Amino acid sequence: MKGQGLIKGLGITLKHFFQKEITEQYPDVMPELAPRFRGCLRFQFEKCIACGICVNNCPNDVLSFETEKSDKSKKKKLLSYSIDFQYCMFCNLCVEGCPTNCLYFDHDFELSSFEREDIKMIYLRPEGLDEAEDSQAEPEEQEDKEQKQIEAMLKALQKNPQKVLSRLLEGEEDINILSELIQSDQKTAGKIAELMIKDKEKALKVARGFINKEKKNRAQQEMDGGKGGDNDV
Ligand code: SF4
Numbered sequence: 001m002k003g004q005g006l007i008k009g010l011g012i013t014l015k016h017f018f019q020k021e022i023t024e025q026y027p028d029v030m031p032e033l034a035p036r037f038r039g040c041l042r043f044q045f046e047k048c049i050a051c052g053i054c055v056n057n058c059p060n061d062v063l064s065f066e067t068e069k070s071d072k073s074k075k076k077k078l079l080s081y082s083i084d085f086q087y088c089m090f091c092n093l094c095v096e097g098c099p100t101n102c103l104y105f106d107h108d109f110e111l112s113s114f115e116r117e118d119i120k121m122i123y124l125r126p127e128g129l130d131e132a133e134d135s136q137a138e139p140e141e142q143e144d145k146e147q148k149q150i151e152a153m154l155k156a157l158q159k160n161p162q163k164v165l166s167r168l169l170e171g172e173e174d175i176n177i178l179s180e181l182i183q184s185d186q187k188t189a190g191k192i193a194e195l196m197i198k199d200k201e202k203a204l205k206v207a208r209g210f211i212n213k214e215k216k217n218r219a220q221q222e223m224d225g226g227k228g229g230d231n232d233v
């Protein structure tokens with residue numbers, strides 16, 4: 001039939017005319033992006049430990065960084081981190097490999113620029129980060145020192161328990177009981193050594209608890225032994 005094609009075409013036009021519009025009016029209206037859309041690769045300087053995993057993972061040599069040895073902590077210190085974004089293919093391998101989650105993609109997709117050099121993003125070490133890292137390192141140093149003190153106390157306890165325990169307890173019997181416990185049980189020795197460094201009052205309470213329990217055990221054993229003896233008779 002003549003005009004059949006025309007009617008079919010008009011039908012399709014009419015169908016689409018009444019359908020919901022799918023054209024996005026960008027840039028007047030910003031598009032809605034999927035949650036996992038990869039826009040611009042971002043970097044959080046404070047979290048980076050300069051391990052180099054991202055650089056090794058990147059297939060296109062997009063990433064690079066500079067470090068130096070810290071005078072104070074003698075650890076590696078990150079000075080700058082560069083992302084040459086023009087070569088990035090959004091593969092996400094750097095993000096997946098980073099152990100401290102300092103790389104991530106945001107939703108910024110408007111990345112064009114007039115100069116090629118402007119595409120490269122360089123993050124420089126923020127001011128004040130040295131002081132913040134040093135103050136964080138202090139509690140760690142303190143912890144190390146305390147751990148060494150605990151180890152030394154444990155050694156002394158194992159070598160000469162009576163002498164060390166006389167600084168904590170009074171009464172020869174109690175000292176001897178706890179000394180025997182310490183020499184026969186590594187866990188008890190560790191607990192007492194740790195508390196003698198961290199909290200002497202608590203160490204005393206715990207020590208008395210161990211001693212009283214042991215005294216009860218010994219009394220019970222004596223009673224059981226006595227009963228056994230009576231039965232034998
Ligand atoms: S997304 Fe891929 S190409 Fe881009 S910087 Fe990360 S590893 Fe390199």
Ligand code: SF4
Binds near residue numbers: 047054055100
């Ligand atoms: S993998 Fe993460 S922590 Fe390691 S250098 Fe790269 S950005 Fe820094």
